Amino acid sequence: MTKKYLKIRPLDTLFFRTGKPFSGGEVSWTESSLLPNPSVFWGAIYSMLMTHGIVDCEKVKSQNPVERKKELEKLKLGRVFLYDGNKGVDRLYLPVPLDTYYEKDNENKTGVFKLIKDANSHLSLSNYQGIPNYKLVAHKDTVIEGSKEAFIDSTSFSNNIYLYPKRGNLSIKSHSKLIEKSHKVGVKRNNQSHTAEEGMLYRINSSQFKEDIYFVVELEVEDHEKKFPSKGLLKLGGEGRGVSYEFFTKERKIHKIKTKLLNSFDESFNYLRLYLYSPTFFDSGTGIDELKEAGFEILSACLGKTQTIGGFDILKNKPKAMQKAVPAGSIYFLRTTPKLSYQKIESKLNQVLKPCDKGFGLFEILPLTIKE
Incomplete structure (x- = not known):
């Protein structure tokens, strides 16, 4: 190929x-x-x-x-x-990760929700609360909106601004x-x-x-x-x-995105973000059950509105049945016990998400630092 x-x-x-x-x-x-x-x-x-x-x-x-x-x-x-x-301009854009936000009074000021371990912290814009004492919080005490219907510049990945927001503002553009x-x-x-x-x-x-x-x-x-x-x-x-x-x-x-991200990983680790490049089908609808069965603990998640996807089956010469999918940009915050290598985690996720030849189920593994 x-x-x-x-x-x-x-x-x-x-x-x-x-x-x-x-x-x-x-x-x-x-x-x-x-x-x-x-x-x-x-x-x-x-x-x-x-x-x-x-x-x-x-x-x-x-x-x-x-x-x-x-x-x-x-x-x-x-x-x-x-x-x-x-x-x-020469920019490549990806679906915006749904754990990003912008200040309501200034859309150019952006940030990434931080996952912390604190039972008393305020939960912010997460539509799945996994383990109760893990909370998603914003970096600033201000009125914010979660990013949606937007794209993120690939340099935010390749320059590690998404992973380390203090290095600068994310380059996010609305669809319009x-x-x-x-x-x-x-x-x-x-x-x-x-x-x-x-x-x-x-x-x-x-x-x-x-x-x-x-x-x-x-x-x-x-x-x-x-x-x-x-x-x-x-x-x-x-x-x-x-x-x-x-x-x-x-x-x-394009190659720079993956290369830069891989450089952020230790030899073995147990905290990670799972980012969906494309819509992904799960029998359970959300993927939570499948990830748990594969041995991952779901600490939290930012999931987009479910998509209904059909299509045409060229072998059967008729429309396909509609299926529900988790949309691109959705983020899962995961933990594995014990620590595993990148290759082992990637292998396990391939079995869960089942990336297919038609572009569904594609994902990226991103480092995650927890503030204990």
């Missing part, structure tokens, strides 16, 4: 359906998520691989499950970033500063008379990307014959809107 990074540029507004039902008439408003689920990218890129003969279409349709599985495994999706290349909502009104027409049907007015919203805002998609692809074109066009999201792609050449910016 060859690792590649694609810079994907929207050529139009993009529409990404949510899990809400929409039929027109009675339900006249359909919501669009601002950003697509990872599987949307997987489907668009996989279709392109079929077009260029990297994937054998006949084997995908084959009744032989081994052949079909082999073809589907030719593409593995990794992390998805937003990239700002406007006027030399990079992507705007665009609204469209339509009406269903009768196929015979080509006239508007009564009561069938509807509205949809879509995502309008600001100038020089792109996606950067990490992927691994089986391409022995080097058929993968270095640039081209894809259809992405609802209505098959057009996007262009080319190889992203600044891979060092």
